[in-house]
Amino acid sequence: MAFLIAIPSLVLPGTSSDAAQMAALVALIAAVVTFAEYNSEYPTFLEFRNAPPFNRLRFLALFFCLWFASILVAGQERDAALPITLLDSLALSAQAMLDFPYSPVRLMAITFADASGWVNVGLATSIASLLxxxxxxxxxxxxxxxxxxxxPIRKQAFNFWINLPLFDPTSGRDVLFRLKRDAHFNLALGFLLPFLIPALLRLWIGAFDASVLAVPEILIWVLCAWAFLPLTLMMRGIALFRVAALIEEKRRRAYAQEDDLQLV
Known part of the structure; x- marks a missing residue:
């Protein structure tokens, strides 16, 4: 986790000492929190910690997003006469597939066009497509x-409390209703966020100083947050639907068993 947070500072050339120190501090905090969460008997806030590969996939997705974005941003300073790299080709191919009218990538391109004096719009669009x-x-x-x-029951039983520590199944309406409601909400918000974030970012660029986007680390984290937050919400929605299906199946079996006992 510490290495993941420090990727932009490690890959980008000319990182300032202040930025490197801040990245090191955040990386240390993230590493300590993650270590404490996974080595504690009692869960705190991290969901599905004992239901791999939920968190592993999220970690790998964010790792590749940061790594690819950092390499592409660092590569903009190399000689233009050199042939393009494989990662550049992948980014251009992703842009060709995803940069169409009204797509999230096109909305990000329009957003960064308002800050074209500080951001390389073509580079930001290709990075957004790849992420x-x-x-x-x-x-x-x-x-x-x-x-x-x-x-999540292929190898072991699913512990509701450990994997959903912030979800209280005893309060409110029926747990199945609440799980499905939260799943729908997460899926809907995760689908809408790639469209909402460019609009919010455009409002921010118009109201505040857009020169901060000229800092490569900030640009990388903005693009990664735009791509990663919807993934997290949609994965959580799928996971909650799956947990609800397991509870529903267990209830169906229990009701069937009760009916068999009554017939006997």
Missing amino acids: LMVTMIALLLFWVHARFIFW
């Missing part, structure tokens, strides 16, 4: 794993 492709692949992998490989 969106990475998160879409991660989401597809998790959906396949949850749908066809019996997640």
